[in-house]
Amino acid sequence: MAEHAEVTTGSIDPGAWSCPLPLRDHPRIVTGHGGGGRLSQELIEHLFRPAFGGTADDPSHDSVVLPMPTGGRIAFSTDSYVVTPVIFPGGTIGDLAVNGTVNDLAMSGAVPSALSVAFILEEGLELATLGLIAESMGRAAEVAGVQLVTGDTKVVEARERGGLTITTAGFGAIADDVTLGPRQVRPGDKILLSGPIGEHGMAIMSLREGLEFASELRTDSAPLTGLVQTMLATAPGAVHALRDATRGGFAAVLCELAEGAGTGLEYDERAVPVPEAVASACSFLGLDPTHVANEGKLVGVVAAEHAEAVLEAVRAHPYGRDAVLVGEVVDEHHGIVVARTGLGAKRVVDLPLGEQLPRIC
């Protein structure tokens, strides 16, 4: 894609450090660098990766798979949570932090076993709020079958919001016969989506913006380990890649899969389930539901011959009741995702650039 032509890769000489293109566009961090879109990707590719070195070779996964000296493999992952408000319909920043890392691990095919939790608390945060958040974390860990085993607490001076940041990290073992990732993806594979999109992001957005007509929206935050293990057990080797559709939404996951796999992806726009309240709120704010964050939905790339069987298994699971097959992997327009519109035309689907910007009219 044209995006890549202007990118410089390679090592950085610390003595003559100059920020490689296109980071030079923004001499300081802007919000979009944390939005999960192009700018985030560039920050990782062109600043962190060259600086850190290392061998992890599959950039499009949220967790890394490491061989254990004693044999076997584990997945390892970390994530930070800064959502405001910290308590929202259907969840809190706490259960989000537990489920988020659990899901990052689960998408590698791992069964998460233990998490660490680090809190950065802002002066003025109410203890009652923190207590509620901690309890929700305990409950979420129990449901996800993980233990919260170690942690850290720091307090920083109060800024505007008197809130908190939670960082979780965790690991889990991966069965020997499981290998998931964009490299396993091949033309002809089917694309499975585990349920309706946009609920988490729009629940938060509606609360922030006071959209009363969308007040029934709740976060879809859920641990997906069980669902993933069900899929893997249905037809060994049939599931080729899994991603949870968090920041950047369904569209970002597809774009990353297409780029990572070097294949094209196509899907039917009308096959993607969008709850009416999500569609209304998005239309009102000028957002695209496929770019909105989910916290309990996954996208699976599944061998065509087993797709129906895997779909059936997913639908039998409580977190996958409304799952659908939305499209397929194709051997054209490599690295690019194409949506077939309701009217029968085709359009390119791109990563959101940075944070989503509401339209003005």
Place this chain on the structure above:
Amino acid sequence: MRYLDEFNDPALARRQFDAIAELVTRPWALMEVCGGQTHSIVRNGIDQLLPDQVRLIHGPGCPVCVTPLETIDKALAIAARDDTIFCSFGDMLRVPGSHDDLFRIRSNGGDVRVVYSPLDAVRIAEEHPDKQVVFFGIGFETTAPANAMTVVEARRRSLTNFSMLVSHVLVPPAIAAIASSPDSLVDAYLAAGHVCTVMGTEQYDPLVERFGVPIVVTGFEPLDVLEGIRRALVQLEDGRAELENAYPRAVARTGNAAAQKVLAEVFEVCDRAWRGIGVIPQSGWRLSEAYRDLDAEYRFEVSDLHVEESPLCRSGEVLQGRIRPNQCEQFGTTCTPRRPLGATMVSSEGACAAYYQYRRLDVVQEV
């Protein structure tokens, strides 16, 4: 809120495409005036599915795109002040000024906030009496009533630390400017539905009469757009030029009287520069004499601006329908949504951004 799916029904759309294919006997060029319509057309692929003889020309109706560079630079200068909280709709944050954009002002420590309603800026002004709070009031007639109400509300609450940087633009003078151009290619216009919800349709009668072109008031969902296109083509094929309302569920002939009343009180018509196009006489609104004390243009001395447009950007030609976005040499190479040369590559309603986002494949294949 219903009526999203209903106006996106593939079977009904197919019937409309068939009806259009049947009635067209020769080439016609229609201009959709509003950027919201451009977005809907390109996103849904409506232009790909129309008969080859029907050409859609994308009009100048993206308020973000036409806000003059000098105004953007003024906004940036105000937003960079230590004593100021600058409030804007999200679209404006990435629009390039001569040297910066609001995102960068923010990352350099400027207090720039995205609001969804201009009234949020009034609330912020109340919460921060020690700061100057400025709202960037841009847009067509559609967004103007909310901005006008905000100014009235700030006055009612006697807020001395609130002001608005106003750069409103008006649709009818823009249509007149395009239609009077000797090399105009446009056979008929799809007028912007939501502008007419506020202003009514009476302003368009003189344009139909003066230029002898059909004008069809049109909505935004795919079936709305198709109905507007079909009605314009029926008129053209019949040799008629009339004003028609194809969006009656949202537009009444007289518009919204309450909104028009407050608009008349708060704003006065002025000449306005349109980015990429130039000055169009009597094509903008500024705050009226009675509200001048709330006008950020007067409150802040902004001088020493070095306004500098990219010499490579051809957005003016795009906005006037002279070229398609992908006919610009910079499209998708030196100019992308991440590094836009002009505002048409920034806003989701900008024609260049819509082409880049949804049509990159065609462009890749053409190259």
